[in-house]
Every structure is written in C-alpha cells, then in structure tokens.
Amino acid sequence: MPSMAQGGLNSSVQNNKPNPKSPTASLFSIRQKIAQHRKSLPIASVEKRLIEEVQKNDILIIVGETGSGKTTQLPQFLYNAGFCQEGKMVGITQPRRIAAVTVAKRVAEECDVELGQRVGYSIRFDDTTSTSTRLKYMTDGLLLREALLDPHLSRYSVIIVDEAHERTVHTDVLLALLKKVQRARLKPVGENGPQQNSVLRGCQGRKISPLKLIIMSASLDARVFSEYFGGAKAVHVEGRQHPVDILYTAHPESDYIDAALVTIFQIHLEEKVGDILVFLTGQDEIESVERLVQERLQHLPEDKRKLLPLTIFSALPSEQQMQAFAPAPTGFRKVILATNIAETSITIPGIRYVIDPGFVKARSYNPSKGMESLDVVPASKAQTLQRSGRAGREGPGKCFRLYPEREFEKLEDSTKPEIKRCNLSNVILQLKALGIDDIIGFDFIDKPSRGSIVKALEELRLLGALTDECKLENPVGYQMSRLPLDPVYSRALILANQMNCLEEMLITVAVLTVESIFYDPREKREEARASRNHFASVEGDHLTYLSVYRESDEFLEKRKVAGSENKIDKIMKKWCKDNFVNSRSLKHARDTYRQIREHVEQMGFTVSSCGNDMLEFRRCLAASFFLKAAQRQLDGTYRALESGEIVHIHPTSVLFRSKPECVIFNELMQTSKKYIKNLTIIDPLWLTELAPHHYKSAEPV
Numbered sequence: 001m002p003s004m005a006q007g008g009l010n011s012s013v014q015n016n017k018p019n020p021k022s023p024t025a026s027l028f029s030i031r032q033k034i035a036q037h038r039k040s041l042p043i044a045s046v047e048k049r050l051i052e053e054v055q056k057n058d059i060l061i062i063v064g065e066t067g068s069g070k071t072t073q074l075p076q077f078l079y080n081a082g083f084c085q086e087g088k089m090v091g092i093t094q095p096r097r098i099a100a101v102t103v104a105k106r107v108a109e110e111c112d113v114e115l116g117q118r119v120g121y122s123i124r125f126d127d128t129t130s131t132s133t134r135l136k137y138m139t140d141g142l143l144l145r146e147a148l149l150d151p152h153l154s155r156y157s158v159i160i161v162d163e164a165h166e167r168t169v170h171t172d173v174l175l176a177l178l179k180k181v182q183r184a185r186l187k188p189v190g191e192n193g194p195q196q197n198s199v200l201r202g203c204q205g206r207k208i209s210p211l212k213l214i215i216m217s218a219s220l221d222a223r224v225f226s227e228y229f230g231g232a233k234a235v236h237v238e239g240r241q242h243p244v245d246i247l248y249t250a251h252p253e254s255d256y257i258d259a260a261l262v263t264i265f266q267i268h269l270e271e272k273v274g275d276i277l278v279f280l281t282g283q284d285e286i287e288s289v290e291r292l293v294q295e296r297l298q299h300l301p302e303d304k305r306k307l308l309p310l311t312i313f314s315a316l317p318s319e320q321q322m323q324a325f326a327p328a329p330t331g332f333r334k335v336i337l338a339t340n341i342a343e344t345s346i347t348i349p350g351i352r353y354v355i356d357p358g359f360v361k362a363r364s365y366n367p368s369k370g371m372e373s374l375d376v377v378p379a380s381k382a383q384t385l386q387r388s389g390r391a392g393r394e395g396p397g398k399c400f401r402l403y404p405e406r407e408f409e410k411l412e413d414s415t416k417p418e419i420k421r422c423n424l425s426n427v428i429l430q431l432k433a434l435g436i437d438d439i440i441g442f443d444f445i446d447k448p449s450r451g452s453i454v455k456a457l458e459e460l461r462l463l464g465a466l467t468d469e470c471k472l473e474n475p476v477g478y479q480m481s482r483l484p485l486d487p488v489y490s491r492a493l494i495l496a497n498q499m500n501c502l503e504e505m506l507i508t509v510a511v512l513t514v515e516s517i518f519y520d521p522r523e524k525r526e527e528a529r530a531s532r533n534h535f536a537s538v539e540g541d542h543l544t545y546l547s548v549y550r551e552s553d554e555f556l557e558k559r560k561v562a563g564s565e566n567k568i569d570k571i572m573k574k575w576c577k578d579n580f581v582n583s584r585s586l587k588h589a590r591d592t593y594r595q596i597r598e599h600v601e602q603m604g605f606t607v608s609s610c611g612n613d614m615l616e617f618r619r620c621l622a623a624s625f626f627l628k629a630a631q632r633q634l635d636g637t638y639r640a641l642e643s644g645e646i647v648h649i650h651p652t653s654v655l656f657r658s659k660p661e662c663v664i665f666n667e668l669m670q671t672s673k674k675y676i677k678n679l680t681i682i683d684p685l686w687l688t689e690l691a692p693h694h695y696k697s698a699e700p701v
C-alpha cells in the first residue's frame, strides 16, 4: 500500500482570534481560519495525487487516521476537480445519522454556502438537500432506500462509502449493491438482449455514465475491501498522532459509571488544560453522568467549578450536537460524554484526555430463538485503540482505561460485522424490493448465517410481506418495503389503517423508535415513578406512551397561542422535567411522528383515530406484534411463545407489578436476566383469531 506524505501542522490556527469589535474583520478572520485549518490537514498535501487515483481507478480504497480530513475534504476535492458537472452529485455515506449531519454542516461552512444548497445531508426523517445539492452526506441506509427509486443511482458520479470499517449491516449490503450498480453502469442496459441483472429492471436503454466508488476507512486493514473488489487499489493517508499515555486501573471496577465520574474529577482537578472525552454506551448512561457531573460540581469551591459537561449521541437534536464542537468558554474545561460515535466518525477538537470504561452497546441476534437484543459488551481492541488515539490529535495526551491491563489482552481484535449478529428481515425485504431474489447466493462481503437468512424470510412471510415461495409479489409487501421502518412496524401501520387506529399506531411507533421516552434517573427512580403515575395505563406501556404523547400535545396546544418557538421549547422542557419525561426523546418522537405520517399519507392512507376505543387498539397491537407474545407461567415467570424462552417483565414496565396473564412485547433485553420491555396486555384468544396462520397449528395458548 503506498504511503502518502504528512501534511503541515496547524498550530497557527488557534492563535488567530477574531476581533469582536468589527463584524467584517471577524467574518474575514473566520474565513481565514477555516482556510488555514483546511490547508493544515494531512490530506491537503495529497489532494492532487488522490484526484489522479480516483481518475485512474473506478474503485479506490482510502485508509487514513481519524481527523486527517477524509470526510470533510475529499468531497470538496472531487467537486473542484469537476466530478459534479452536469448536475451530478458526490454521495458520501455514513453509518450514523449524527455524523452525516455534523459533517455536512461543517463542509457547508467551509464552502461558505448555506446548508441544503451545494452541500446538504439527508437522513431518515430529515432531508435538507435541494436540486442544487452536489455534495450529499447521508446514512448508508438512506442510500439503500434511494436505490429502490433509482436502481442505477444515476444522479451520482461518485459514491464514497465512509467509515466502512464499522461494517454496519447497511454498509455491507450497500457495498454489494454498489458493486452490481457499478458493473451495470459500465455498459448501457438492454444491449445484451434480456435483462441479466435484476437491479436494473425498468431502466432499459438509458445511458448512464460510469460510477466511481471510494471506500474509506479508519482502520488499517484495507485487505478485506480490496479483495472483495477484485484487488482494488488502496492508498493510505498519514495522519498525525502524538504520543498517548495509557493508564489502567489496578483492579476491575464494579461500577464503571462511578469510576468514570471519579476519573473526570481527578483529571479536572489535577491535570493540565485540555478537554476530556468519555466513552459511554448510550443516551441513558450519558444523561445520567451529565447530571451527576453537574451535581458533584456544586460541592466544589466556586473557582473549581469550571467544568462544562456536553453530550453527543445519535438521537441528540443537531443544535445540541454542535455545542460539543464549539470551544469551551475561557477558563472552562469541556467534558464530552459520547457514545462510540466519537471513536472515528466525528473528531472533536481540543481533546487531551480520554476516559474509556471499555464497553459498547452492541446488537446480537439469535436466529434459532428469533430474538434480537442490544447488550452492553466489552469493546474490541480496534475500538479501544481508536478511542485512546482521540487523546493525541493535537498534542501528547492521556487515556484512562477503567480496567486492569490484563483485561485488555482478553478483548476481541475487532468487532464482528453487524450482518452476522442482527435480524435481517429489514435488509432482505429491501433486497427483494430491489429485485434480488436469491438472498443465499447474494455476493455479501461476509455471508450472514444461513439460519438467520431463513429466519428472516420466515418472519417476512409471517408478516405477510412475502408469499409462501418467499417472493415479493403482494401489495402489502411493497407497501412495507417503502416505509423506512422495521418490517414489523410497517406491518403494524398497515394493519392499523385497516383497523381504524392509524393515529394511535403512528404515535406508538414513533415513540418506540426513540431510545427512551421517560427520564429515569437512577437516584430518583421512585420519585420519577410516582410523578408519572397519571400517565400509567393498567393495560400496558404502549397505552402509557400514547397518553404521554397526547398530554404533551394538549399542553402544547394550550400554550401555543402566545410565545415564540423558543419560549414553547422552554415551557415544554419544564413540562418534561416536572413529569420525568425525556425532552430530547419526546422531541425526536414528535419529529418522527410527523415524518412517518407524511409517508403513510403519500401511500394514500387516511389517518383515523379509534378515539377512546382502546380495546380495538390493543387488538391491533396483538395482530401486529403476535410474533412477540409471552404468557405467564405458574411460577410467575413468562414464556415467550415464539422461542419458548423464559423471560421476565422489566421493572420499568407499567405491568411489572400487575403480572397479567398474556402480553405482547417489543423488546427483549438480556442483562442479569432476560427481560421483556414495552408490553401490552392481550387476550390470548386474540392470537388465534388475529394471527391464525401462526397460532392455529401451534400449541394452545
């Protein structure tokens, strides 16, 4: 792999402070600062060579240290080199929504254009692009959806699959699809008589220019991609990395949250200037640490309180995400609480200290039981190395690993590709919709197990998306493939439309797609429960979510009469705080609701409500989620009917104490026990009535 030269240093950038007295001067110096920053990035010195490589090679693999400028600069190089002429676009895919958003904003700023003009992003439920957009940042999943509408991806001259090392299921499927599309675009379709390639259906005769593919990755192992693309060329962009001191704990920590807190304050009080980055596993954990930092700060003397906690995770609204990138106020130290998103997809300037508890939330899937779960598991060595690297971007740094050194050796080398550990029903439905019928023979970079493919096909068949021969032929299947949701949720909306409770189901699905609508501080759990009591429905969690959403709606309706957006936001936050509702999640759920509603309306559905007839709504939940039903046993535990597993009602469920006879649930979670979450009471007879194709022949329930 050829190595490329290192770029210049960017030390002058920080000294160039804007003059606050003169707006023009300050604007000028911001431009200057950006230009200098761009020039100082390692990738800047190899622009010409990279463009030559792209021109010479139809597939190019670029490997480069995090922060070297791959994501923000390469698309601009391509634009300047003429790859966006004649209305063509450069598409850049990211595994994570938040990376697509923050990077697009940054690039728009660098290009000095308004977001949505030359530079835009498009993620599920949020599209800022326009007909003028030439550099389009998006999630990998979104590009897959675009392929449904435009199988040739004909508006793109170049597609950059970024962060390919993450190996999300969408990245893997996208790589396979792009390989096909690229081959197809080399020759006009229809030349060789009948269709050979089903991806191209419907595009006969249209001449399309060739497609360039660039695969970018932060990890050093480009071999797997190179081999997959028939020995494609790989180039390596060198970054700069300062030395990072790695510190381990002497003994294992029983509570890594507490250990992280102690370490944050130890750094804050004892170490030199520099911001702190803490890797946590999810929104709940991040928000609870944020609160605990705030609380502990109150116990410090006034002059020691200059520590500013900021958070960064996927569901965070983008204005708040951007705060983590802004410099801390003078004299303050930032402590950024992030998920593994800050490992490679986004670079936050100013970090000198990294705290790594060594965990990550990962999906796992057991096809024989048909159960998917999201568990906190040890991070891999590759992830851990990326994390510590974040401390050495701008100078020598320190990384505090909250476990003993001997534990490091036990970690897996790298994370298993997601395609090998997730439920495939969603991607298989999409592949089918793209005309790819032979899933088992499909050219995946890493083949998913036969068992999980068979299971997904079976699930899609049971949901009515595929025929008994596993073909996508019926209208329900097409409708399901069009909705940007898990097939089971798409099916729920279609059923709700027939059962006249679409409004209720839209709200429920919106709430179920956000992390957690309730705000459940560990230390105030009882108080939270008591103050939320009035939302609780004796019939289950879905109805409870419905009443949270509706009460917030009514509350907002009342206040809307007076006040600006900002004021409403403030009032809403207060309402959420008083009711122990997570305001970020609620906002996200409201946005999601609006977007899915648009989708179903475009499909011709009329959104109707069942009013107070919750019985009909619960029947609809049973009809939708029949694959996840559980029945109480004599010993008080539950048996999941599909898998036969013994499960327990999660303590956060409103049904935790009442222990009803039969429930449907949406989530199975393994911690100390196997817990089911998001439950609604159903009558077991509904299963045989509403899902006879599945329950008639099964054991009596």
Ligand code: CDP
Pocket: 041, 064, 065, 066, 067, 068, 069, 070, 071, 072, 073, 102, 103, 106, 325, 344, 345, 346, 347, 348, 349
């Ligand atoms: O993709 P790669 O990790 O190689 O780097 P990048 O994301 O293009 O980031 C290049 C530089 O831009 C880094 O120094 C970041 O700190 C900076 N950047 C920024 O200041 N604000 C952003 N929103 C994104 C990047």
Ligand code: MG
Pocket: 067, 070, 071, 072, 162, 344, 345, 346
């Ligand atoms: Mg990047």
